[in-house]
Amino acid sequence: MRLFLRAALGLAVLAACATAAETQAKETVMVFGGSGQLGSEIVRAVAARGDAVTVFVRPSSDLKRVEGVQVKTLTGDVLNAEDVMAAMKAARPTVVVDALARGKADASFYDVSERNISTAAKAAGVKQIILHSSVGAGSSRKIYPKSRLAAMTPVLDAKTAGEDHVIASGVAYTIIRNGILRDPQPGTADGAKLYEDDTKYGVVTRPQLARLTAECIGNKSCFGKVYHAVDEGLPIPAGMEMR
Numbered sequence: 001m002r003l004f005l006r007a008a009l010g011l012a013v014l015a016a017c018a019t020a021a022e023t024q025a026k027e028t029v030m031v032f033g034g035s036g037q038l039g040s041e042i043v044r045a046v047a048a049r050g051d052a053v054t055v056f057v058r059p060s061s062d063l064k065r066v067e068g069v070q071v072k073t074l075t076g077d078v079l080n081a082e083d084v085m086a087a088m089k090a091a092r093p094t095v096v097v098d099a100l101a102r103g104k105a106d107a108s109f110y111d112v113s114e115r116n117i118s119t120a121a122k123a124a125g126v127k128q129i130i131l132h133s134s135v136g137a138g139s140s141r142k143i144y145p146k147s148r149l150a151a152m153t154p155v156l157d158a159k160t161a162g163e164d165h166v167i168a169s170g171v172a173y174t175i176i177r178n179g180i181l182r183d184p185q186p187g188t189a190d191g192a193k194l195y196e197d198d199t200k201y202g203v204v205t206r207p208q209l210a211r212l213t214a215e216c217i218g219n220k221s222c223f224g225k226v227y228h229a230v231d232e233g234l235p236i237p238a239g240m241e242m243r
């Protein structure tokens with residue numbers, strides 16, 4: 001009787017493991033910008049899924065935001081095509097996430113970096129690229145706040161070129177545009193969603209973008225999509241209204 005119960009328990013455990021494996025396939029995810037504010041939130045959210053995470057960082061990058069998270073690091077400059085190709089071939093990721101920001105580099109950063117990433121991802125057989133872009137890029141230029149348009153045009157043009165590189169790469173893509181990025185307020189409910197509506201505009205936080213990114217990792221329903229990430233419960237600051 002005891003032997004029978006033990007065997008039955010063993011089978012139940014095996015069945016539970018099989019179900020978990022079916023519902024959450026493990027991916028190998030390479031995060032560009034993983035030392036940054038958005039990228040580090042993404043690294044944490046992706047690692048929490050149980051995926052293997054590699055971060056592509058500069059030799060000078062400070063990794064304190066991902067302390068305590070098990071990550072592999074590969075170093076280079078994303079503006080150097082050879083660095084990106086070598087890292088991609090070493091890491092062999094199944095999914096690539098671009099959470100880069102240009103810092104003090106000129107606006108062409110978004111064009112060149114995403115061209116390098118898309119080219120290397122295609123060569124390395126990556127199955128999905130998730131690009132964090134901005135409302136105002138591509139078809140969403142029409143809703144960008146008029147007051148900020150002139151100053152932001154070079155950046156939005158370069159982000160449009162970055163989106164175009166991903167779309168043309170032949171790798172399944174997921175583009176997530178943010179409009180107004182704000183810090184989370186403690187005690188505020190998370191109502192962020194991804195909308196396929198390129199007129200959707202509003203506030204979203206980095207932890208929300210990280211959650212939405214993790215939900216799209218390896219998720220075929222996100223393939224070939226350009227999303228706007230918005231939490232409709234968060235107020236749009238004065239002067240930042242959609243045009």
Ligand SMILES: NC(=O)c1ccc[n+]([C@@H]2O[C@H](COP(=O)([O-])OP(=O)(O)OC[C@H]3O[C@@H](n4cnc5c(N)ncnc54)[C@H](OP(=O)(O)O)[C@@H]3O)[C@@H](O)[C@H]2O)c1
Pocket residue numbers: 032033034035036037038039056057058060061062076077078079099100101102103132133134178179180181182206
């Ligand atoms: N709409 C809005 O209100 C708003 C506001 C802010 C940001 N954003 C957007 O949100 C996204 C994320 O921004 P963030 O503020 O979270 O970024 P961030 O904290 O500034 O992080 C930028 C990341 O990019 C990396 N990076 C920069 N140049 C690199 C290079 N040449 N090679 C390799 N890595 C490089 C940085 O590495 P290091 O650690 O070495 O510096 C860092 O990991 C960006 O697309 C940005 O445009 C939107």
